[in-house]
Amino acid sequence: MxxxxxxxxxTNPLLPAALDAMMPYLKEEFGNPLSVYDLGLRAKNAIEDARDMVASLINAKSAEIIFTASGAEANNMAIKGVATAKQGEGKHIIISKVEHHSVLNTARSLEKAGFAVTYLPVDKYGFFDLDALKKSISKETILISLIHASSEIGTIEPIKEAVAIAKERNITIHTDAVASTGNIPIDVKDLGVDMLSMSAHQFYGPKGAGALYLRQGQRLVPLIYGGIQENGRRAGTENVPAIVGMGKAAEVAKAExxxxxxxxxxxxxxxxxxxxxxxxxxxxxxxxxxxxxxxxxxxxxxxxxxxxxxxxxxxxxxxxxxxxxxxxxxxxxxxxxxxxxxxxxxxxxxxxxxxxxxxxxxxxxxxxxxxxxxxxxxxxxxxxxxxxxxxxxxxx
Amino acid sequence: MSLKFVENVKADVTSDIVYMMCPMHLLKLDEQIRELDREQVLEILTDYDGALEDIPQWCDKTGNEFLGIDEAEDFYKIYVKKKASL
Missing domain, CATH: 3.90.1150.10 (Aspartate Aminotransferase, domain 1)
Structure with missing residues (x-):
């Protein structure tokens, strides 16, 4: 049948062009991107090319892209990373009631660790209550994390308006754009967010690859310590084939x-x-x-x-x-x-x-x-x- | 080695690596110094304690000038001047 x-x-089927781009890195191009000989350098260059393509999809600079293993990891990294970095300034975080579990449960875990979390209400369409956002901000608020578009109800949220509110008060703002990146046009400079999460398999890339856009100048405590991969922000030998596939899928998504x-x-x-x-x-x-x-x-x-x-x-x-x-x-x-x-x-x-x-x-x-x-x-x-x-x- | 403290140093370039661990302070230092013109000053912002020892030692080894450390609220500002001749 x-x-x-x-x-x-x-999830999505893998784009044939992404699979073709990945194949050499699953076979003969198996080098570690940190190795100094040519096999390693070719793997390193492949990752950097993919970074350029992912950056281009959302109009970011290449240095602002951190590869992760998933959208969920990007969400965890953004929220825990900034909450930990800024806890000296305050311990209040705002998310909405229509977040993905990788945002919701991360916020809940911070609640257990002593942070206060406001869960922003939405209207019948799922749109954030922006007045409630303004009212819930206090001197203690250090981070706002709001979904860009819901995978459950499809609504595209007024993130630009939320960013304007956050920026007036100098609060870091993250958006979970896993459902939207690669599916609708996204320009991080136009949106004005400090951080944005995405996932490759949402736009016909492979599973096991995601990314966090981290605006230049935004500090963040890493989630995973170890080596110098991803500029010291996310340790662990890179999943080279998946990253290469994500880059190709991003390039095609932008074009098509x-x-x-x-x-x-x-x-x-x-x-x-x-x-x-x-x-x-x-x-x-x-x-x-x-x-x-x-x-x-x-x-x-x-x-x-x-x-x-x-x-x-x-x-x-x-x-x-x-x-x-x-x-x-x-x-x-x-x-x-x-x-x-x-x-x-x-x-x-x-x-x-x-x-x-x-x-x-x-x-x-x-x-x-x-x-x-x-x-x-x-x-x-x-x-x-x-x-x-x-x-x-x-x-x- | 005794620590050398300074204040109000004017830097040409700042590299913010607060919350990043070893060996990012040495990698960024090397990368940024290469990009500077001779005698320009690099400011490194870091909360990694090991940098207080490693960066002066790196300067000794490479011939660049360690200007000193300025303590900010919860991180250090470390100043390095690129050597005059290669």
Whole structure:
């Protein structure tokens, strides 16, 4: 059976050009970039070329890119690194209620270590409450970390506005742009953030490679000590093949961004427009200010897992909530933050699109999915409550 | 070796390596000194205690002039003047 993959925020297939670029470094070009002979120098040069390409994708200087093993590591490095560096100035951190777990749990760990954390509320679309941001800042505030775009609800956040507030008060600001980097245009100089996290496999690069943009002049305590790799900021022998693959994927993403966005944006709108007419199916996140490859919904009276299994039986792969929350069978903090009731949150479903999706894939999805909803509702114990509203708000 | 303290030294270039560990102070020192013109002054900001010993020794070995250390609140400012002739 042909499979249709609509879970591009979970991960992406590796771009063939990225694999080709990586192959020599998995085989004969195995040198350690710190070695002084030519084999090592070639590995070092390959990393520096990749750094230039990643920097170019977000309009940063090459020296401002630190390679990591993942977006989660970049988020940990940014938050712990700056919190530790600046703890002499204050011990208050602000994050939002719609952060990824790698930001949320890092902030929680700092809370245990004696920092105070404010969890910024959002509106029904997931947009930060910027007034609450202003009000929550105190003399003790040293760091603000806010997501750029949510992989769960697709909403693209007003980061520039948050940066303006942070900069007025001289507070370091980080953004988790793992879901957005390589998928929508990002210019760090225009955004004005001090730090930005990204992950290669979110833009068709390999897993095991991520990066932190660290604005020149911003101090940070390293997460991993050891050798002089990454300018002393992240020790450990570099994952040369993955970094090379990330560089190639960044170069291609930059060149093809417009074309990719036009394609996925059109497919996304087909899904949103068709499913908004299905009874008691609600779009989550903002209808237009959202990632172009992202369509997310809550479906009343049924559970995400059931939908996923029945879709899979038709060769369709999608996601319910974030990968972490669907495994833990726990209502997602993001959906709770946008005021989706816990019962409705279990009916969450996310279709995220990619360059490998075609119109015929969407046609199959739009034919099968409403039937799956109907079949599951026919056997759903929640159906009894039909007609008695449960407090969820319809956004479309 | 006795430490030499200085104040209000005017530097041509500053290298901020606060929170970075050994041997970043020596690598950055070497890299930055190479880029300076003769007799220009490099300021290194570091919180690594080992630098207090290593940098004067490095200057002895390489013939560059160790001007001294200025203590800031939670890091050191270390000044090195590039040698006049190679």
């Amino acid at each position: 042909k499979t249709r993959y609509f879970d591009h925020v979970a 961004l417009q074309q990719r966005n036009a394609h996925t944006g059109r497919l996304r709108d087909r899904i949103i427009n068709a499913l908004k007419d299905v009874e008691k199916v609600h779009l989550t996140g903002h209808p237009t200010q959202r990632l172009l490859h992202h369509a997310s919904f809550v479906v009343e009276y049924i559970e995400g897992e059931g939908m996923l299994l029945m879709l899979q039986a038709k060769g369709i792969y999608a996601a319910s909530g974030s990968a972490c929350t669907s495994k833990a069978l726990k209502a997602s903090p993001t959906l709770t933050a946008i005021n989706v009731s816990p019962t409705m949150a279990h009916g969450s479903i996310v279709f995220s699109l990619g360059i490998d999706n075609a119109d015929e894939d969407i046609e199959l999805l739009l034919e099968e999915f409403p039937q799956i909803i109907k079949r599951l509702r026919d056997i759903s114990p929640f159906r009894k409550g039909w007609g008695e509203e449960e407090g969820g708000s319809k956004h479309v």
